[in-house]
Amino acid sequence: MTDPVAPTPQLARLVVLVSGSGSNLQALLDAAADPAYGAQVVAVGADRDGTVGLERAEAAGVPTFVHKVKDHAERADWDKALTASVAQYQPDLVISAGFLKLVGDDFLAAFGDRYINTHNALLPAFPGIHGPRDALAYGVKVAGATLFFVDGGVDTGPIIGQVVVAVEDDDTEETLTERIKEVERRQLVEWVGRLVRQGWTITGRKVRLK
Ligand SMILES: Nc1nc2c(c(=O)[nH]1)N[C@@H](CN(C=O)c1ccc(C(=O)N[C@@H](CCC(=O)O)C(=O)O)cc1)CN2
Ligand SMILES: NCC(=O)N[C@@H]1O[C@H](COP(=O)([O-])[O-])[C@@H](O)[C@H]1O
Numbered sequence: 001m002t003d004p005v006a007p008t009p010q011l012a013r014l015v016v017l018v019s020g021s022g023s024n025l026q027a028l029l030d031a032a033a034d035p036a037y038g039a040q041v042v043a044v045g046a047d048r049d050g051t052v053g054l055e056r057a058e059a060a061g062v063p064t065f066v067h068k069v070k071d072h073a074e075r076a077d078w079d080k081a082l083t084a085s086v087a088q089y090q091p092d093l094v095i096s097a098g099f100l101k102l103v104g105d106d107f108l109a110a111f112g113d114r115y116i117n118t119h120n121a122l123l124p125a126f127p128g129i130h131g132p133r134d135a136l137a138y139g140v141k142v143a144g145a146t147l148f149f150v151d152g153g154v155d156t157g158p159i160i161g162q163v164v165v166a167v168e169d170d171d172t173e174e175t176l177t178e179r180i181k182e183v184e185r186r187q188l189v190e191w192v193g194r195l196v197r198q199g200w201t202i203t204g205r206k207v208r209l210k
Contacts, residue, residue, distance in 0.1 A: 004201045004210060008197075016096075017044075025053055044064045046065075087110055093196060105152070119147075123148065123155050147188060160195070
């Protein structure tokens with residue numbers, strides 16, 4: 001069992017990592033506007049400039065930082081820089097919400113017990129960055145989203161929650177992606193709130209609220 005993580009007595013500090021439109025980030029920002037939610041977004045990080053996700057953070061008055069892989073000689077240097085920026089904000093929970101980069105050893109050593117990711121497929125099926133496309137190509141009848149604690153693999157960590165949607169006969173990648181996102185955002189907001197208000201344990205692959 002990893003060390004249990006206790007509930008956070010004050011507002012829990014969330015750092016959110018994004019690469020794209022940031023609709024999951026927006027859902028967290030909206031939820032955190034109510035102090036009863038129990039958490040605040042203290043910073044937003046990204047691997048690229050000029051995204052709507054970063055604009056959403058700035059509009060909410062939340063500090064941002066960007067680390068691009070190509071600005072570093074080695075991937076490990078990027079990982080160290082990302083780790084240092086996140087650490088500066090002393091997060092209780094780090095959340096990847098459409099963050100399209102795999103983090104490395106330094107990041108996981110610092111935050112591996114408190115780093116979660118939302119993925120738009122029902123893991124362990126369809127890991128990677130094209131979940132809805134891969135699900136449609138396979139011909140599945142249900143799809144969905146998985147929230148999990150990140151480990152050193154690609155979308156392999158202990159699962160916190162999953163939510164399911166139907167796949168319609170006339171779905172395109174775009175329509176299925178949007179249907180998944182609607183339920184994915186709700187799942188993310190609900191589980192982040194529960195985790196920070198109640199604390200959690202991870203025993204092997206089992207995640208439990210305290
Ligand atoms: N060590 C881990 N890091 C991250 C995980 C994870 O499971 N383990 N989840 C991600 C998010 N993710 C899917 O949810 C994911 C992100 C990125 C990739 C990937 O292959 N990325 C390539 C670049 C792709 C691109 O920029 O177009 C890369 O990192 O070089 C797969 C899955 C959060 N981080
Ligand atoms: N595996 C990574 C991945 O594909 N993540 C997916 O990117 C979307 C981000 O949306 P958003 O930027 O609107 O929150 C989300 O659906 C998330 O599951």
